[in-house]
Amino acid sequence: MTSVNESPARPAHRTPVPRVGPLAGVRVADFCWMGVGSVATRMLADFGAEVIKIENRRRIDRPRLLPIYKGEARNYGEEVPDADPNRGGLHNNYSRNKLGITVDMKSPKGRDLVDRLISVSSVVTENFAPGVMERWGLTYERLDELSPNVVYGRMSGFGHSGPHAHFKSYGPIVQAVSGLSFISGLPGREPSGWGLSYMDNQAAYYNSAALMMAILRRNKTGRGAEVDVSAVEVGISMIGPDMLDVTVNGHHTRRPDFPRGNRLEHPPAAPHGVYPSDSDDRWIAIAVFGDDDWTRFVEAIGRPAWTEDPRFATEGSRRAHQDALDEHVTAWTRQRSPREAMLLLQSAGVAAGAAQTAEEINEWDPQLRERGIFFELDHPVIGEARFEGTPVTFSRTRQHTWRSAPLLGEDNHHVFGDMLGLTGDEIAELESEGVI
Numbered sequence: 001m002t003s004v005n006e007s008p009a010r011p012a013h014r015t016p017v018p019r020v021g022p023l024a025g026v027r028v029a030d031f032c033w034m035g036v037g038s039v040a041t042r043m044l045a046d047f048g049a050e051v052i053k054i055e056n057r058r059r060i061d062r063p064r065l066l067p068i069y070k071g072e073a074r075n076y077g078e079e080v081p082d083a084d085p086n087r088g089g090l091h092n093n094y095s096r097n098k099l100g101i102t103v104d105m106k107s108p109k110g111r112d113l114v115d116r117l118i119s120v121s122s123v124v125t126e127n128f129a130p131g132v133m134e135r136w137g138l139t140y141e142r143l144d145e146l147s148p149n150v151v152y153g154r155m156s157g158f159g160h161s162g163p164h165a166h167f168k169s170y171g172p173i174v175q176a177v178s179g180l181s182f183i184s185g186l187p188g189r190e191p192s193g194w195g196l197s198y199m200d201n202q203a204a205y206y207n208s209a210a211l212m213m214a215i216l217r218r219n220k221t222g223r224g225a226e227v228d229v230s231a232v233e234v235g236i237s238m239i240g241p242d243m244l245d246v247t248v249n250g251h252h253t254r255r256p257d258f259p260r261g262n263r264l265e266h267p268p269a270a271p272h273g274v275y276p277s278d279s280d281d282r283w284i285a286i287a288v289f290g291d292d293d294w295t296r297f298v299e300a301i302g303r304p305a306w307t308e309d310p311r312f313a314t315e316g317s318r319r320a321h322q323d324a325l326d327e328h329v330t331a332w333t334r335q336r337s338p339r340e341a342m343l344l345l346q347s348a349g350v351a352a353g354a355a356q357t358a359e360e361i362n363e364w365d366p367q368l369r370e371r372g373i374f375f376e377l378d379h380p381v382i383g384e385a386r387f388e389g390t391p392v393t394f395s396r397t398r399q400h401t402w403r404s405a406p407l408l409g410e411d412n413h414h415v416f417g418d419m420l421g422l423t424g425d426e427i428a429e430l431e432s433e434g435v436i
Helices: 035-046 088-094 108-119 138-146 171-175 196-219 231-236 240-249 290-300 315-318 322-333 340-345 358-361 366-371 414-417 425-431
Strands: 027-030 050-055 099-102 123-126 151-154 226-228 272-276 283-287 353-356 374-377 384-389
Touching: 027 035, 027 108, 027 240, 035 050, 035 088, 035 123, 035 151, 035 196, 050 108, 088 384, 099 414, 108 138, 108 414, 123 196, 151 196, 171 196, 171 231, 196 226, 196 231, 196 366, 226 231, 272 322, 283 322, 283 340, 290 315, 290 340, 315 322, 414 425
Parallel strands: 027 050, 027 123, 050 099, 123 151, 151 226
Antiparallel strands: 272 283, 283 353, 374 384
């Protein structure tokens, strides 16, 4: 039943529902924005936490303005200042299963509302530029006063201590500073970096895991914690093999034969790469490890005469003559579609995979369809939209998907009325004053 504090325009299917799942009962006052924070709290929301996304109408979550918009093609990062804040597909993905409120944190009344919300929450999360929460007086000590034994999740590029703690960052900056960009690319070329802020998502999963560990610890000990995750340090955790190569073998990271693109040295493999298929810009990845793999590969492709070449007789010799080997493999892959080559090699026990497009992943990959990774939700402005699920399958736990992302301020009446006890008149006054 809709509360007396609910906005009369709210459709019944958008009304908040009791959450279910392993995190049911956990309420999160969520200041997170962009990917690194929003994806972390989305994981909590997917599995039962009541996540309340806090925005300011004067400075809304940037993914509301970024592509992708349904039915409209724009370059990623090309913001439209006067765009409808409820059409942003990226925001819709990041903020599904969350409640959404708006508060002006420059207003004393707004600060008071947030204090009251924190007092009825058990987790607070943020990934602002360093110093923002402190300027609002929301230190860990203050949060612990408002909500004793609170879990305070802080997510930043460089961490909240050290000489660079105040530096700003986005995903590509994190990739550069952590060393990932330097080891990416091709020999003799500049570091390539990555084409998207992938480290936002990678760090987000560390953030969500850290928050859940802190919640579990509180369940056992009754004590909260401040959690400080540095995305740069997450990136460093991904370059272990290169660090070992430098420290143990004395190699320089960038040298005439490194980065080696798709080739692999440890463990040794050849052929190992991405090869062209029978269509323009379509590719097949193949990885052959050791002599047993090589024998299976040779049988799968029909034992052509070139496989008897002494240069390819041993694993070491194949690695030493990869240029010649790749020419032969390319001649074979060019006669087949990526999927045809993948199925043929996989049927022989050889690791191979078609380099799939987004369309193929979304529309017809039979494995993904069977696993049910994608699902659809309706949205008042966007309409039906597809989402990627959580890539984990439990025998007894299901993702609780109840609603697409909140419209800007959609849950003001529910949160400020039902949770905090304000009357309809009080909420209307705050709206007229621009506080919410």
